Amino acid sequence: MTNKETVYVVSDSVGETAELMVKAVASQFFGQEVEIKHFSYVEDKQDITNVITMSKYSLSIIAYTIVVPELKHYLDQKADEEGVIAVDLMHPLMNAFTQKFNMEPNSQPGQMRKLDENYFKRVEAIEFAVKYDDGQEVRGLKQADIVLVGISRTSKTPLSMYLANKTFKVANVPLIPEIQPPKELFSIPRKKCVGLIISPEKLYEIRTERLKSLGLTSSANYASLDRILEELTCAENIMKKIGCPIIDVSNKAIEETADQILAIFNKRESFA
Amino acid sequence: MTNKETVYVVSDSVGETAELMVKAVASQFFGQEVEIKHFSYVEDKQDITNVITMSKYSLSIIAYTIVVPELKHYLDQKADEEGVIAVDLMHPLMNAFTQKFNMEPNSQPGQMRKLDENYFKRVEAIEFAVKYDDGQEVRGLKQADIVLVGISRTSKTPLSMYLANKTFKVANVPLIPEIQPPKELFSIPRKKCVGLIISPEKLYEIRTERLKSLGLTSSANYASLDRILEELTCAENIMKKIGCPIIDVSNKAIEETADQILAIFNKRESFA
Incomplete structure (x- = not known):
């Protein structure tokens, strides 16, 4: 385990949007380097348990885009239990969509990368x-x-x-x-x-x-x-x-x- | 003014990271089209007042990446007063950086686009x-x-x-x-x-x-x-x-x- 400030980018798809957001934020702390580590295509609770354990024992936070509600809640709950900071990058905006536009998300990962x-x-x-x-x-x-x-x-x-x-x-x-x-x-x-x-x-x-x-x-x-x-x-x-x-x-x-x-x-x- | 569901992407830089996040979220509401309108390089309160007025009189929300604290607070406050939903895409993660890594942001727009x-x-x-x-x-x-x-x-x-x-x-x-x-x-x-x-x-x-x-x-x-x-x-x-x-x-x-x-x-x- 390194002591360098690390952001775990966790996603149930490629995680590219999340990576860009993390980079945009990191650029606001110029001169203070932050390491980015990717955990793409997480698909079950075991994947999430693993990353939370890694985060717990290092100087790190988790930034995530996970659209499957069950996995999202599991991550939030586990992070809370283990004292790990986990930031959901998508849901604040998803909730705004639901609230204002009366829409319900389909909660399927990988929608951005559709071969359409x-x-x-x-x-x-x-x-x-x-x-x-x-x-x-x-x-x-x-x-x-x-x-x-x-x-x-x-x-x-x-x-x-x-x-x-x-x-x-x-x-x-x-x-x-x-x-x-x-x-x-x-x-x-x-x-x-x-x-x-x-x-x-x-x-x-x-x-x-x-x-x-x-x-x-x-x-x-x-x-x-x-x-x-x-x-x-x-x-x-x-x-x-x-x-x-x-x-x-x-x-x-x-x-x-x-x-x-x-x-x-x-x-x-x-x-x- | 159109009645189509619209997201105003507001940024004090190009706003590209914000756009990608809005697209990632929009893809979760597949089959329900959402219009995206850009307001890049906002630099003063007047710009913000304009976009809030537009949002107030249309079926829309604001998604923003604004790093200058004064402008961010002005936007939050005005949106609240006018009953407009405005989602800050960067600050939850920025706050996590500050809290966990003990870092302070430099709050200068355009850091992502540096010619480094x-x-x-x-x-x-x-x-x-x-x-x-x-x-x-x-x-x-x-x-x-x-x-x-x-x-x-x-x-x-x-x-x-x-x-x-x-x-x-x-x-x-x-x-x-x-x-x-x-x-x-x-x-x-x-x-x-x-x-x-x-x-x-x-x-x-x-x-x-x-x-x-x-x-x-x-x-x-x-x-x-x-x-x-x-x-x-x-x-x-x-x-x-x-x-x-x-x-x-x-x-x-x-x-x-x-x-x-x-x-x-x-x-x-x-x-x-």
């Missing part, structure tokens, strides 16, 4: 994004829901994957001064295109780091400020020609930029 | 997975943390992306009877390789559907049972030669297969 239509749409979108990454095949531009354009290191690829995971078909096209962008870029509906820009200073920093990680020095043209300014100017001219909205990705995480893109497409409401 | 080392590792892993998808470049096999092998439609690509999102560098190699697999596949450490198989019936179903979506008939060789059995036998022989663990992906969601892969690599504990 939406699931296959997501898989298809991911394959699409991989296929049409980095301007590999121009015909993807017509089929795409969203087309991202930008110079190197403006997060086109991770953004495409992130949006694909939300079932959007995304193609991305790199803009390079020496290469004429595909003419199809100017004939697709401008409203499905988004341009990505970044501050020259930030890009300089990112590219210098990247060269370093590749074992090259920053004297390479790729990371020179002159070159960066040339690329950015050229890219902005193309974006103006397309007439698409432009997002500055400097100091933004993928999730934040994606959120802005979805706001542009009216896919979600936001105060931002 | 882990973040850049994730971006790099995603770019790696795109680059080395579908056996595109054999040299990726050496650099990869995980190498997935399997025949067409065993979820290699979405699995690679999913694991990349967890910062693992993943390469995948398609197995096709007519094409000799790259010899490098037999010289990499066998413990970083995972073979994916699927039941012939399930694969038949998936491929027939895929052909249909491409506007082709299922009489194509690709979806014939004989062809499928030939491909599976050939793939299993290669996997045996590599000596890698084999996972059956039939009826498994990406998250579930990924969970099994990570368990193999001892990246997480699991009862499964």
